[in-house]
Amino acid sequence: MARRALLEFEKPLVELEEQIEQIRQLARDSEVDVSQQLLQLETLATRRRKDIFDALTPSQKIQVARHPQRPSTLDYIQVITDEWLELHGDRRGSDDRALVGGVGRIGEQGVVLLGHQKGRDTKENVARNFGMASPGGYRKAMRLMEHADRFRLPILSFIDTPGAYAGVLAEEQGQGEAIAVNLREMFRLRVPILATVIGEGGSGGALGIGVADRLLMFEHSVYTVASPEACASILWRDAGKASTAAEALKITGPDLLKLGIVDLVLPEPSGGNHSAPLQAAETLKSALLEQLSELQGLSESQLIEQRYAKFRRMGRVLDSESPIASPSS
Amino acid sequence: MSLFDWFADRQKNAPTVRVTQEQEEGDGLWSKCPECSLVVYRKDLVANASVCKGCGHHNRIDSPERIALIADPGSFEPMDTGLSPTDPLAFKDRRSYADRIRDSQQSTGLLDAVVTGICRTSGLPLALGVMDFRFMGGSMGSVVGEKLTRLIETATARRIPVLIVCASGGARMQEGMLSLMQMAKISGALERHRQAELLYLPLLTYPTTGGVTASFAMLGDLILAEPKALIGFAGRRVIEQTLREKLPEGFQTAEYLRDHGFVDAIVDRTEFKATLASLLTMHGCRETVPA
Numbered sequence: 001m002a003r004r005a006l007l008e009f010e011k012p013l014v015e016l017e018e019q020i021e022q023i024r025q026l027a028r029d030s031e032v033d034v035s036q037q038l039l040q041l042e043t044l045a046t047r048r049r050k051d052i053f054d055a056l057t058p059s060q061k062i063q064v065a066r067h068p069q070r071p072s073t074l075d076y077i078q079v080i081t082d083e084w085l086e087l088h089g090d091r092r093g094s095d096d097r098a099l100v101g102g103v104g105r106i107g108e109q110g111v112v113l114l115g116h117q118k119g120r121d122t123k124e125n126v127a128r129n130f131g132m133a134s135p136g137g138y139r140k141a142m143r144l145m146e147h148a149d150r151f152r153l154p155i156l157s158f159i160d161t162p163g164a165y166a167g168v169l170a171e172e173q174g175q176g177e178a179i180a181v182n183l184r185e186m187f188r189l190r191v192p193i194l195a196t197v198i199g200e201g202g203s204g205g206a207l208g209i210g211v212a213d214r215l216l217m218f219e220h221s222v223y224t225v226a227s228p229e230a231c232a233s234i235l236w237r238d239a240g241k242a243s244t245a246a247e248a249l250k251i252t253g254p255d256l257l258k259l260g261i262v263d264l265v266l267p268e269p270s271g272g273n274h275s276a277p278l279q280a281a282e283t284l285k286s287a288l289l290e291q292l293s294e295l296q297g298l299s300e301s302q303l304i305e306q307r308y309a310k311f312r313r314m315g316r317v318l319d320s321e322s323p324i325a326s327p328s329s
Numbered sequence: 330m331s332l333f334d335w336f337a338d339r340q341k342n343a344p345t346v347r348v349t350q351e352q353e354e355g356d357g358l359w360s361k362c363p364e365c366s367l368v369v370y371r372k373d374l375v376a377n378a379s380v381c382k383g384c385g386h387h388n389r390i391d392s393p394e395r396i397a398l399i400a401d402p403g404s405f406e407p408m409d410t411g412l413s414p415t416d417p418l419a420f421k422d423r424r425s426y427a428d429r430i431r432d433s434q435q436s437t438g439l440l441d442a443v444v445t446g447i448c449r450t451s452g453l454p455l456a457l458g459v460m461d462f463r464f465m466g467g468s469m470g471s472v473v474g475e476k477l478t479r480l481i482e483t484a485t486a487r488r489i490p491v492l493i494v495c496a497s498g499g500a501r502m503q504e505g506m507l508s509l510m511q512m513a514k515i516s517g518a519l520e521r522h523r524q525a526e527l528l529y530l531p532l533l534t535y536p537t538t539g540g541v542t543a544s545f546a547m548l549g550d551l552i553l554a555e556p557k558a559l560i561g562f563a564g565r566r567v568i569e570q571t572l573r574e575k576l577p578e579g580f581q582t583a584e585y586l587r588d589h590g591f592v593d594a595i596v597d598r599t600e601f602k603a604t605l606a607s608l609l610t611m612h613g614c615r616e617t618v619p620a
Contacts (some may be wrong), residue, residue, distance in 0.1 A: 164543075164562070164563075166562070166563030166564070166567045166568050166571055167563075167568060167571055167572060168568060168572065168576065168577065168580070170562070170563070171561055171562060171563065171568070171580070171581060172589050173589075174547070174589070174590070174591050175543070175562040175563065176542035176543040176546065176547045176561070176562035176591075177547040177591055179543040179544075179562075180516065180542075180543050180544050180545070180546070180547040180548050181547070181548070183512060183513050183516035183517075183543075183544055184516040184517070184519055184520045184523070184548055185520070187516065187517040187520040187521075188520055188524075203500075203509060203540070204500075204509070204512065204539075204540055204543040204544075204562075207509055207510075207512060207513060208543075210513075211513050211516075211517075223506060224505075224506070225500050225502055225504075225505050225506050225508050225509040226500070226502050230567075231502050234502070235422035235423065235502060235503075236422050236423055237423070245422075248418065248420055248421065248422070249418070249502070249505045249506075250418050250505045250506065251505070251506070256506055259417065259505070259506060259507060261506050261507070261510060307517075308517050308521070311510065311513050311514045311517050312478070312514060312517070314471075314474075314507060314510040314511070314513075314514055315470075315471030315472075315474050315475050315507055315510065315511060315514065316415045316417040316471050316504070316507060317412050317413070317414065317415065317471050317472050317475050318412070318413045318414070318415050319409075319411055319412055320411035320412075320413065321409075321410070321411035
């Protein structure tokens with residue numbers, strides 16, 4: 001098995017893991033019994049890893065969220081569904097590979113699945129445009145969601161993007177319009193919408209498939225109004241202040257839970273989702289099914305009403321005229 | 330992200346330069362057009378909706394001036410005048426958000442970056458929202474989102490059209506994700522207004538970018554813009570960095586968006602009120618609202 005890429009803050013583990021590897025090598029070459037020693041070292045490594053991951057700063061979480069081996073939309077779809085078919089195209093002349101989707105089945109339940117898709121390596125990332133969707137991607141997503149509405153299939157959306165693509169063509173094709181229409185239309189859909197931030201949620205590009213009845217987020221995922229790098233260079237006039245900005249912007253699951261933006265934070269295996277992708281997918285699947293069964297108890301009009309009410313409450317304002325009427329303050 | 334450009338532009342070009350010019354020309358009695366250098370009496374400029382008579386340049390105007398140009402005299406009834414921003418993240422960059430709010434409030438006399446209310450325009454009822462760029466670049470935080478949402482909800486209940494004059498760098502970073510969610514909140518309110526088969530018109534002015542473009546600016550039944558207004562989703566600098574090449578001529582101007590099919594019509598500010606009245610009438614708006 002190829003060694004996974006280690007992050008800066010995981011360095012204290014390197015030495016330990018090398019030791020473990022050496023002892024394994026030794027055990028293979030000679031026939032000395034090292035199981036006791038191995039167990040000890042492995043326990044220690046597990047504990048250290050847990051300590052490190054329990055104390056991640058927001059900017060470290062960004063690194064985990066952007067880890068090249070972090071499970072992607074297609075990885076999750078394959079584990080969560082019993083079968084599925086990827087569907088292509090926005091029916092307006094493009095098929096964006098940075099935003100994928102299709103129809104699938106989980107047990108007896110038909111669903112529409114869609115999400116941003118990043119690549120694992122440079123070649124894949126070029127093909128996937130680093131998970132930065134174009135207007136065609138958002139229009140493909142909308143077309144799939146319309147399909148879901150028409151056949152009353154719940155929508156499972158997976159968010160994992162640094163942001164919507166910023167390019168001349170994207171502007172010409174109406175990036176703003178494409179996202180805006182999704183925001184509006186998602187309020188109209190008569191089926192449950194569950195969105196999960198599986199990696200990074202970058203601003204409007206994330207929200208464009210994120211107007212959901214329930215918003216889930218993995219423990220080390222982040223969701224930002226603007227990338228900490230951009231925020232640092234605008235507000236601090238110093239791109240080097242990205243980690244300070246990451247701290248200030250409140251981008252982690254627990255912070256967003258407090259602000260009333262996220263509904264549920266899903267625990268990750270120690271070492272992050274990339275260290276145990278199957279376990280992560282199982283966590284996600286059972287959370288989605290649980291949320292879905294709750295939502296399926298609602299009528300269509302209740303669903304739409306509650307979705308509106310949920311977003312209606314978001315924001316913090318001071319109302320000097322009628323302090324009581326002010327939402328969620 | 331597009332705030333990038335905004336700040337860059339602001340540093341490069343403007344206010345300081347213009348202010349000195351004005352002072353040289355007699356403490357604001359005279360005004361020199363930044364485009365064609367025509368010097369005119371400030372009073373005359375204001376009387377022409379702050380549009381240069383020489384070259385047609387549309388100077389930026391604030392919310393009171395805008396309201397005066399659209400609402401019939403004395404008809405504007407402001408809404409939610411007591412809504413002010415909080416500092417939910419206790420945000421501090423080089424300066425604290427609380428200080429920035431206070432400064433903007435003092436220099437503009439506004440509590441936040443949008444003024445909303447119900448008025449009559451050419452006798453017709455209208456729900457009017459006007460963003461004010463002077464207040465932290467017209468950026469959209471919780472107050473902007475809440476006031477626009479309430480405006481749209483009121484319009485839906487009263488069955489009247491909505492006009493929102495956009496002037497914004499996008500979502501306000503100092504309120505983090507709460508700002509981003511205002512995009513969804515306002516869009517949701519617009520969906521209900523739309524379901525009620527009522528007319529919504531955004532007017533895009535210099536500049537309309539970022540999260541405002543990716544929500545209510547682009548959701549109009551008809552989308553109107555002022556000549557040469559900067560309109561875009563991503564900032565120019567961000568795009569230049571991505572592409573490492575020069576941007577096309579006229580990129581992200583109102584004319585460019587019209588030519589690519591995203592703006593219905595570019596309307597000169599001096600003709601806007603008359604155009605608005607025609608459009609409202611064509612869409613069945615009448616002086617008395619049916620009960």
